[in-house]
Amino acid sequence: MDQEERDRFEIPKEVRSMAEAGFDQARKAFEHMLSSAQQTAATIEDRGAAARANAKEITGRAVSFAERNVHAALDYAQQLVHAKDLGDVMRVHSEYVQSQMKAFAEQASEIGQVVSKAAQDVTKPKS
Template identity: 70%
Template sequence: MDQDGRDSFEIPKEVRSMAEASFDQARKAFEHLLASAQQTASTIEGKGATVRAGAKDLTTKAVSFAEKNVTASLDYAQQLLHAKDLSEVMRLHSEYVQTQMKSLAEQANELGQIVGHAALEAAKPKT
């Protein structure tokens, strides 16, 4: 018995060794998990920069296309104001629609390429 009158309890050496080994394993596993989490966070931050750059390119291009399309529409409206007769209005309309359809197809293609490029960059492993 110890000084308080209670039996003292001693952990057997084998159990203590097993507990220490388990504790060491748990610490190493935690350190590994923490290192992996930090690496993942860094990767995500890097991807975020890549995605932001792609989004900026996409936004810049979309604004450029919007300006071009508005300018084309204003030019078309001005031409309509100066049309002399219905046949000229129909010709102007036909030309405008054809030009805009071609332009919109090109713009959609270009935007698709930007999105595709940004997706490929975001998917690349960080070196």
């Protein structure tokens, strides 16, 4: 093939059309993939924000419960110090154990509700 024949070489219209169609399809596929990636990133960011907010609430409640339990234990210890006899010690101890068991049950229930809500918030579909 000499220079003149190479200069006259043309890409057939059908091949050119197929190539253009292929490029258009590739561009559309890339744009679709990019759009999906952006939506996924936004969803992850939203869910991350919800998870952080819920974690903050759970931590706040746990700290609040710990404070209440420490105060109850300190009050218990002070009452023991002021007990007059063994009967008084047994009464104070019994009251403390009963009140703490009730408090622990309430705290566990409350934390369970918050954790359940957090799980629902993180897994619910974005509207």
